[in-house]
Amino acid sequence: MTAFSRTPTADGEQASATRTRLLDVAEQLFAERGIDATSLRAITATAGANLASVNYHFGSKDALFREVVARRLGPINAERLRLLEEAKCQAADGNPPLESVLSAFLAPALHLQSQRPQEGKNIMNLMGRLYSDPRADELKKLFYGEFKEVFQRFTSALKHAAPDVADDEIIWRFFFVVGAMAHLMSAGDVLNHASNGLCDLEDVEANIGRLVAFSAAGFRAPNSPTS
Amino acid sequence: MTAFSRTPTADGEQASATRTRLLDVAEQLFAERGIDATSLRAITATAGANLASVNYHFGSKDALFREVVARRLGPINAERLRLLEEAKCQAADGNPPLESVLSAFLAPALHLQSQRPQEGKNIMNLMGRLYSDPRADELKKLFYGEFKEVFQRFTSALKHAAPDVADDEIIWRFFFVVGAMAHLMSAGDVLNHASNGLCDLEDVEANIGRLVAFSAAGFRAPNSPTS
DNA sequence: ATATATTTCAAACATACGTTTAAATGAAAT
DNA sequence: ATTTCATTTAAACGTATGTTTGAAATATAT
Numbered sequence: 001m002t003a004f005s006r007t008p009t010a011d012g013e014q015a016s017a018t019r020t021r022l023l024d025v026a027e028q029l030f031a032e033r034g035i036d037a038t039s040l041r042a043i044t045a046t047a048g049a050n051l052a053s054v055n056y057h058f059g060s061k062d063a064l065f066r067e068v069v070a071r072r073l074g075p076i077n078a079e080r081l082r083l084l085e086e087a088k089c090q091a092a093d094g095n096p097p098l099e100s101v102l103s104a105f106l107a108p109a110l111h112l113q114s115q116r117p118q119e120g121k122n123i124m125n126l127m128g129r130l131y132s133d134p135r136a137d138e139l140k141k142l143f144y145g146e147f148k149e150v151f152q153r154f155t156s157a158l159k160h161a162a163p164d165v166a167d168d169e170i171i172w173r174f175f176f177v178v179g180a181m182a183h184l185m186s187a188g189d190v191l192n193h194a195s196n197g198l199c200d201l202e203d204v205e206a207n208i209g210r211l212v213a214f215s216a217a218g219f220r221a222p223n224s225p226t227s
Numbered sequence: 228m229t230a231f232s233r234t235p236t237a238d239g240e241q242a243s244a245t246r247t248r249l250l251d252v253a254e255q256l257f258a259e260r261g262i263d264a265t266s267l268r269a270i271t272a273t274a275g276a277n278l279a280s281v282n283y284h285f286g287s288k289d290a291l292f293r294e295v296v297a298r299r300l301g302p303i304n305a306e307r308l309r310l311l312e313e314a315k316c317q318a319a320d321g322n323p324p325l326e327s328v329l330s331a332f333l334a335p336a337l338h339l340q341s342q343r344p345q346e347g348k349n350i351m352n353l354m355g356r357l358y359s360d361p362r363a364d365e366l367k368k369l370f371y372g373e374f375k376e377v378f379q380r381f382t383s384a385l386k387h388a389a390p391d392v393a394d395d396e397i398i399w400r401f402f403f404v405v406g407a408m409a410h411l412m413s414a415g416d417v418l419n420h421a422s423n424g425l426c427d428l429e430d431v432e433a434n435i436g437r438l439v440a441f442s443a444a445g446f447r448a449p450n451s452p453t454s
Numbered sequence: 455a456t457a458t459a460t461t462t463c464a465a466a467c468a469t470a471c472g473t474t475t476a477a478a479t480g481a482a483a484t
Numbered sequence: 485a486t487t488t489c490a491t492t493t494a495a496a497c498g499t500a501t502g503t504t505t506g507a508a509a510t511a512t513a514t
Binding site for chain 3: 016018049050051052053056057
Binding site: 199 | 395411436440
């Protein structure tokens, strides 16, 4: 055990300095250029580490990528569940309104942007892209494994918040909200261009408010006749 | 001119048999595995063509990809504009309701799925991913060049259909709709898994109806206080 | 101080890729 | 039949990639 050269991590593992540096750099480059377009040589050079360091610390490029994702995904989903519980406590009957439920889901992901000026956007972009990435099954497992509990808990809360909406329609609409969120995360910058600067992305809280208002109204739509 | 061995195309160019075969196969493999993960060798082998055929007919892999995209994008956007005009004619004052405008935008893209059983889904998946693909600028130009007129015309129609919504809010909400659509296109299959089969993706018209109803209700939300 | 892990390093490896080339093949026109 | 042009083919080229290796360096523990 090298107890002093390594710093503890959430899951009890240890992380050396170069290890976390590799994670940081890889995250940034994956986000900017895409995963395939980012070589290990680019990562290690930027991180000031040796080419072999990635394989030493992570085993493979793919494993590095999975760890990059997992490092962000866990905390976001944990925060989502925490905020949902918080909203339940504040609600009189334990059933928070649609806006609170949706905000608990959306805010933790969209707050990625505000953590750091430019890097945050890139990270958010990367996470948003995961939803439609045709990558190996192992990533999908990781992604949806982490997501499963969140999905079930929020689906349940949404049902209580919108009791008139049919069960399958709840899931459909939740899916639409996730899509709008992922799009905002991964392609939000084009909104700035397309609107000639009219739409400002800097005010994260305002963005969340807009998406919450839009989504809540969508959830309150009457059931479509076919369902 | 080899007038008989080539069949005419919309833009006046000619297309040999292997050329279109390469386009079809490339589209399918790009969609299934991702663009970088699809080699020219895989494409040409599946198409029963020689490895050099892609560079002969298209010049490069990148040019092939651009042509794969352009071949689908043009007709979809043309159909969007056509349906919008049709809706305007049917409206009494030339201002069709939100539902008609949104349906004109969403239906042509989502109908990709119904053209062919499995391939349609893959193509839709590929198109949905374009929005957040960090690929070369040339692709972005192509994509948003084709999209520009559609964006402006639909933004205008949405303003008339939702006169109480602020100008920037119109664009924001249009953006959310695009996100929900792209997500449905690129990740719709996970909806089937997540809902344990409760949500059925086969009925395309029903899917369009659901997304239109959700989006229209979202558009009718009151302006958020910050805007 | 010595021994023992852990980490770093330069170099090489094997491979898969997009692209190019020049000859062979085929069809259309003269 | 001969020429002309478009297409196909097999082979090779150059390069960038992820990974492995074994030695050097560094830190930790006895």
